Amino acid sequence: LIAKLPHVGTSIFTQMTALANAEQALNLSQGFPDFETDPRLTQLVAAAMEKGHNQYAPMIGTQSLRETIVNKYKAVYDVDIDPSEELTITAGGTQAIFTAIATVVGAGDEVIIFEPAYDSYAPTIELFGGKVIPVRLLAPDFQIDWDYVATLINEKTRLVIINNPNNPTGKVLGNEELNKLGKLLQGTDTLLLSDEVYEHLVFDGVEPQSVLSIPTLRERSFVVASFGKLLHTTGWKIGYCVAPAMLTREFRKIHQFNVFSVNTPMQIAIAEYLKDIAYVEGLAGFFEKKRDLLKNGLKESRFKVLPCEGTYFLNLDYSAISQEKEFDFARYLTAHHKIATIPLSAFYKQATDQQVLRVCFAKQDVTLLEAVAILNKI
Numbered sequence: 328l329i330a331k332l333p334h335v336g337t338s339i340f341t342q343m344t345a346l347a348n349a350e351q352a353l354n355l356s357q358g359f360p361d362f363e364t365d366p367r368l369t370q371l372v373a374a375a376m377e378k379g380h381n382q383y384a385p386m387i388g389t390q391s392l393r394e395t396i397v398n399k400y401k402a403v404y405d406v407d408i409d410p411s412e413e414l415t416i417t418a419g420g421t422q423a424i425f426t427a428i429a430t431v432v433g434a435g436d437e438v439i440i441f442e443p444a445y446d447s448y449a450p451t452i453e454l455f456g457g458k459v460i461p462v463r464l465l466a467p468d469f470q471i472d473w474d475y476v477a478t479l480i481n482e483k484t485r486l487v488i489i490n491n492p493n494n495p496t497g498k499v500l501g502n503e504e505l506n507k508l509g510k511l512l513q514g515t516d517t518l519l520l521s522d523e524v525y526e527h528l529v530f531d532g533v534e535p536q537s538v539l540s541i542p543t544l545r546e547r548s549f550v551v552a553s554f555g556k557l558l559h560t561t562g563w564k565i566g567y568c569v570a571p572a573m574l575t576r577e578f579r580k581i582h583q584f585n586v587f588s589v590n591t592p593m594q595i596a597i598a599e600y601l602k603d604i605a606y607v608e609g610l611a612g613f614f615e616k617k618r619d620l621l622k623n624g625l626k627e628s629r630f631k632v633l634p635c636e637g638t639y640f641l642n643l644d645y646s647a648i649s650q651e652k653e654f655d656f657a658r659y660l661t662a663h664h665k666i667a668t669i670p671l672s673a674f675y676k677q678a679t680d681q682q683v684l685r686v687c688f689a690k691q692d693v694t695l696l697e698a699v700a701i702l703n704k705i
């Protein structure tokens with residue numbers, strides 16, 4: 328066997344969740360809600376099945392779901408998207424990311440990613456022969472030096488990947504930063520993949536951002552988002568990719584032989600459910616309260632809570648408690664204090680010497696209060 332990804336093991340999310348289960352620990356590691364989605368939504372899925380929506384959906388996604396998405400972009404950003412030429416429904420965000428990379432990255436192409444980065448980017452780039460060019464950003468502010476990024480762009484730079492809001496840092500790139508990126512890419516052949524799956528989870532008055540509202544970026548971007556984070560249904564694996572018609576045509580050639588089409592009843596149900604766009608707006612406040620519950624609960628603890636403007640992740644600096652490496656400390660906390668987290672180093676190609684753990688606050692208030700009680704004792 329010639330291994331295609333010899334240096335890759337099981338993802339840190341799978342590992343830490345397995346460890347949490349084995350240790351019967353509170354699981355704040357992998358990002359998923361421990362509460363249910365709205366029963367009205369599951370009833371709509373059942374209704375769609377009973378009405379006979381049980382065969383293949385169109386390859387590009389059902390019309391009603393594509394229209395729902397188009398309406399969302401119009402309402403939130405005043406941006407027009409063509410639902411038949413520029414939008415494809417995918418089996419979750421990660422699959423859309425995989426397909427976008429497969430669409431444009433080939434042998435010898437360079438792809439710039441910002442670390443800490445979501446764990447799927449680098450292996451997917453490598454699978455298609457691309458070379459990962461990491462830009463290492465460090466706690467506590469994970470600031471991007473755009474002048475430095477400019478020095479990395481050359482004729483081999485095929486793609487830049489951003490994740491906004493960022494998992495795991497919780498940072499949001501605002502209009503000013505996105506425009507800086509737009510200026511850097513203008514006049515080059517470099518494309519952009521903007522992973523916007525946490526788009527609507529933004530706090531403290533921060534507005535949702537999409538590169539679709541910046542023309543120089545839109546014309547060269549794949550924008551990926553997902554319903555898992557929006558509807559508390561990470562297990563449904565439904566997302567989408569928006570890209571200019573020319574890129575979408577190529578994306579779909581790969582999509583049709585990989586996924587073909589995404590399950591029909593859930594697409595029908597989600598479209599029906601999201602007819603009321605207000606749902607999207609209420610979501611930020613819901614998660615902001617959870618972030619504050621955890622953040623305020625840790626004020627007197629020995630953990631230093633790093634800033635979080637978006638996503639459902641909070642980073643905890645434990646340097647006042649221990650100098651142990653993040654992986655070791657995360658394992659120790661799981662086994663001895665019965666709380667599972669994610670070492671931030673998992674999001675870097677090479678482990679850092681920081682002492683930071685990521686926790687997920689998409690949890691019931693009772694779970695968060697339990698976490699606060701444990702963390703305050705450490």
Ligand code: GLN
Nearest residue numbers: 338340341356357358494
């Ligand atoms: N996006 C989720 C996280 O960051 C995990 C997704 C996965 O397990 N692949 O925790």
